[in-house]
Amino acid sequence: MLQLISATPSPYARKVRIALAEKNIPFELITEVPWNQGAITPQHNPLAKLPVLLLEDGGSxxxxxxxxxxxxxMYPQTPLLPADVPGKLAAKQLEVLADGVCDAVVLVFFERMRGEGASADWTARQMHKIEAGVGALARLIGGREFAVGDRLGLGDIAAGAALGYLNVRFQEFDWQTLHPALAAYAAALEQRPSFAQTRPYPQTITSKVV
Ligand SMILES: N[C@@H](CCC(=O)N[C@@H](CS)C(=O)NCC(=O)O)C(=O)O
Structure with a gap:
């Protein structure tokens, strides 16, 4: 059976978990903190980042x-990309934006762990990316039920995971008030079983990473 190395707050891992659930692909979930001693992630990804999908033939x-x-x-049933090229491109553009928002949130999170040594300029730079990225998601998705086309797809999975991650790691950013249509869209996504079963929550990092 497929296995997925995942972490409970990770929006990147959540994208994969939602896709596996939407496609009805059975898998075993392995949850760990990639930063901690004893994590198995580095054995399967030289970049030491999760998610990692472990294949039955030993590949990752x-x-x-x-x-x-x-x-x-590999699992074309229940496609998560539209059939048409403009639709595919639109979905992938949303994923780039959503992942970029998450990347900036991760940088702010670890910068803040430096305490007094944190750079206010660096943090402000990342916050600007988060605000602008969410603004772009709001413009592209508008008040639609689904980001691209008329069914759930990659754009929704990526945008939903990024917006859910903001609620865990960056609650002071009240993007819901700024972008009410995007907030309604995200709230509707969170009702789906694939989203509800993967709602993010923090883990405890025990290693010294910064
Ligand atoms: N671009 C990567 C980002 C993955 C990532 O940053 N994962 C974090 C957890 S949310 C991680 O494993 N970090 C450990 C590290 O950077 O050493 C992806 O989309 O999978």
Whole structure:
């Protein structure tokens, strides 16, 4: 059976978990903190980042974008990309934006762990990316039920995971008030079983990473 190395707050791992659930692909979930001593992630990804999809033949697939491409090619049932090229491109553009927002949130999170040594300029730079990225998601998705086309797809999975991650790691950013239509869209996504079963929550990092 496929296995997925995942972490409970990780929006990248959540994208994959939602895609596996939407495609009805059975897998075993392995949850760990990639930063901690004893994590198995580095044995399967030289970049030491999760998610990693472990294949039955011993191979491993990373990072989250490539795993989603892998799943789309290997398990074409319940496609998560539209059939048309403009639709595919629109969905992938949303994934780039959503992942970029998450990357900036991760940088702010670890910068803040430096305490007094944290750079206010660096943090402000990342916050600007988060605000602008969410603004772009709001413009592209508008008040639609689904980001691209008329069914759930990659754009929704990526946008939903990024917005859910903001609620865990960056609650002071009240993006819901700024973008009420996007907030309604995200709230509707969170009702789906694949989203509800993967709602993010923090883990305890015990290693000294910064
Ligand atoms: N671009 C990667 C990002 C993955 C990532 O940053 N994962 C974090 C957990 S949310 C991680 O494993 N970090 C450990 C590290 O950077 O050493 C993806 O989409 O999979």
């Amino acid at each position: 697939v990373y990072d989250s974008r490539f795993i989603l491409e892998y799943l789309e090619l």
